Amino acid sequence: MGVIDHQASEKAALILLSDDDASVRRSLHLLLRSRGFGVLAYASGTALLLDPQMQSGDCLVVDYLMPDIDGISILRQLRSAGWCGPAILITAHYADTLAESAREAGFAAVLEKPLRDGVLVQTIGEVISAGRRAGSDHC
Numbered sequence: 001m002g003v004i005d006h007q008a009s010e011k012a013a014l015i016l017l018s019d020d021d022a023s024v025r026r027s028l029h030l031l032l033r034s035r036g037f038g039v040l041a042y043a044s045g046t047a048l049l050l051d052p053q054m055q056s057g058d059c060l061v062v063d064y065l066m067p068d069i070d071g072i073s074i075l076r077q078l079r080s081a082g083w084c085g086p087a088i089l090i091t092a093h094y095a096d097t098l099a100e101s102a103r104e105a106g107f108a109a110v111l112e113k114p115l116r117d118g119v120l121v122q123t124i125g126e127v128i129s130a131g132r133r134a135g136s137d138h139c
Contacts, residue, residue, distance in 0.1 A: 016057035
């Protein structure tokens with residue numbers, strides 16, 4: 001790919017989005033699509049984990065508290081399945097202990113709901129760019 005343009009790399013990215021709240025999921029899906037991202041949106045962690053397309057995702061944006069499986073467990077299972085992209089945890093229940101657990105599990109960022117549009121988009125761009133600069137994966 002050569003030199004990666006920050007804007008181009010963001011726009012080409014496919015985001016895996018999982019949140020059980022339909023209104024949050026829908027608004028984040030629309031926001032990310034309007035900013036040029038591809039989005040695969042899931043109503044549950046289980047649906048994300050069962051979708052073979054998830055392996056093509058460039059970044060995970062996942063809610064912490066969901067009825068079927070929490071966001072940290074989702075990332076652990078994705079890592080076990082060989083997915084190595086950067087991950088962002090979103091939560092309405094932010095606490096320093098949660099942020100620490102999330103970072104230990106491999107999350108690049110933890111954002112508190114309600115999310116500000118610009119912060120989420122900027123964070124996605126930063127974690128994807130950082131991963132690409134490092135040449136890497138997050139496994």
